[in-house]
Amino acid sequence: MEFMPITESIFLLGESREHPMHVGGLQLFSIPEGAGPDFLNGIHQGMLEHTSVKRLFRRRPQRPLPALGNWAWAEDDQLDxxxxxxxxxxxxxxxxxxxxxxxxxxxxxxxxxxRPLWEIHLIEGLTGGRFAIYSKLHHALADGVTAIRQMRNTLSEDPHERGRPPMWAPAGEPSAGKPSADPIAVAKMAAGSLGELARTTPNAMRVANKALREHTATMPWQAPKSILNVGIGGARRFAAQSWSVQRIRAVGKAAHMSVNDVVLAMCAGALRTYLSELRALPAEPLIAMVPISMRTPNFAATGAVGGNAVGTGLCDLATDEPDPEKRLRRIHTSMRQGKRLAAELSPLQFLMFSGLVIAPLGLAMIPGVPERTRPPFNLIISNVPGPRSTQYFNGARLDGIYPMSLLLDGQALNITLTSYADNVEFGVLGWRTLPSLQRILLHLDSELENLEHITR
Incomplete structure (x- = not known):
């Protein structure tokens, strides 16, 4: 048994049938030349032969008595x-x-x-000699960075390489020993976590109050009410598309902005047009929550198993501004102020401050609250780095990686993107009743053209 830190257990506490708390991804592959009709079935059977499973994929949650009401991880030794x-x-x-x-x-x-909180679905029957893999891991088990890293372990740059192990197979995983199940040790870890929370929260509040006094960084409750912020059900709709990273970099270089600034501006312009078409554009600017990775550069070498190391920043999307150039500059300024705020806190303090940012979402579980109150932010826009070169899975070329994140209560839309080879891959996830979700992709393309025009 291993005590679960609050940065992981929060995703179990906030989960319900209407709000699944897992992250996922859809990978699109081209079947290798000369492969027969049973290619994917053979891959499936070969994957099942890897019966040795690393710790991350054997973890299942439980709530033991010594953990003082906290969640803990147990390991499933009979995984199916x-x-x-x-x-x-x-x-x-x-x-x-x-x-x-x-x-x-x-x-x-x-x-x-x-059971351990993950699934993988191999999907055949796609036209054009292609197949897909959909995978999902609970956010308590892993954040988006960890999920991408696990997926990359199954891939190769060599199109002729075969026999790549599946993501759950141990591949030189550092041994951390079997976690202690001693009830006294578990209770001590639980009490220590609560004490650490008590010590760091005042520091986080101090920096938040400073930001409010100086009117610099974007803070919670500045977001307007919108059709994106209503009580939602469990049904989802997903749309995806790729854009050339060279086009996005060219805009950023010409405007002296980062790639992240440009993709946020693409999203802002697309949302402005989308909501205008629906006659639902708020007079005030939409606010996006932008996850910020808190991982250290040597994280992969530490032997850490899964987990979450993500803080939150808030970005003014300037959707009240019709001029694409001014909108881009406001986004750049907002992100710069948010990074300055993060720099004033230690990693743990920033994680706790991030908890304060999303804490108001707990009120959204009360019927009628999302429709009657301002949301802490309007949507999440996340950017997860992916492989920089073309990858292959047992000879099958990976054509696209489309991330699928989660929808929080009172949050009907999420946009997540990841880089892959020469592209930036956008995944747009929405509550199923959100109208014309596919049109957001069209508006993303139009907004990139607008940004290219103003930076020529």
Missing amino acids: LEYHVRLSALPRPGRVRELLALASRLHGTLLDRH
């Missing part, structure tokens, strides 16, 4: 791989449309807490 790793087929005609519909349904269902 056939349950966790499944082979599915798309209905005809097997277009991307059917693939996205299947991924939307899979992403809207809860993971079984009596």
